[in-house]
């Protein structure tokens with residue numbers, strides 16, 4: 001009951017990449033960089049296990065950014081000539097690569113870190129990929145001229161990599177779709193369908209993570225404009241409930257999401273965000289157990305998985321480790337309280 005995991009990313013150590021940044025520069029190159037990525041992946045597996053988490057991830061140590069880490073391995077994309085584009089409905093500007101030709105995978109994308117992680121933990125392994133709709137929102141299209149067409153093309157490539165990750169021994173494949181919370185109508189109309197294409201044929205557990213973004217200033221400012229009740233999930237959860245995806249990861253603690261919206265996910269596993277990624281304050285076990293208690297009004301015990309609200313990438317390493325420990329302690333208290 002209450003198996004714990006993180007949404008996905010963890011801070012990169014200072015010897016691997018710049019710290020406290022969403023698009024950090026690597027500190028090394030070539031074989032030295034590859035070794036540093038491997039070392040950081042092992043370090044975070046150990047930290048997650050020591051903290052007592054039940055489901056382990058690679059902490060996304062081998063990719064610069066959760067979207068571009070995948071896109072870098074796709075043919076048909078010009079990474080040399082990045083352009084500035086407003087992303088997430090112009091919430092903030094990003095330097096994005098351009099799609100200039102038909103998309104094709106150059107080869108495996110995440111074999112290195114997935115196989116490394118699999119070899120070094122006996123616990124359940126979760127691996128994250130960006131969702132098709134969020135990728136489409138983080139690249140500039142100079143070729144397809146149609147968002148849905150381009151999303152479906154990316155979904156096919158994601159499916160190819162997801163099937164290979166499953167063969168590597170990954171237990172849970174999670175697609176990250178923060179864009180669902182920005183383009184709710186599109187998400188319900190075609191975003192969920194694209195997600196199902198990405199997950200087609202998978203027999204491992206499938207998940208989608210939908211959040212209000214990392215704890216960076218642009219996101220915090222945006223959240224302040226969303227009012228007292230954040231009802232974005234209301235428009236997309238019915239489509240997800242009707243989909244083939246097994247688990248949904250959502251934001252809860254310190255958000256203005258009405259908790260009863262979780263009822264819309266009847267039948268699904270719900271990864272409930274009990275850790276705030278926009279604050280360095282460490283949650284107490286009591287706070288976490290309280291959040292789990294609130295969620296239990298709307299989610300069955302055996303369907304509730306305590307998780308972080310989003311990735312911990314831009315935070316300090318020290319805070320992230322403490323938040324992992326808090327997550328495990330809070331879930332342990334909830335197991336006692338709600339048995």
Ligand code: ZN
Nearest residue numbers: 211213310311
């Ligand atoms: Zn997130």
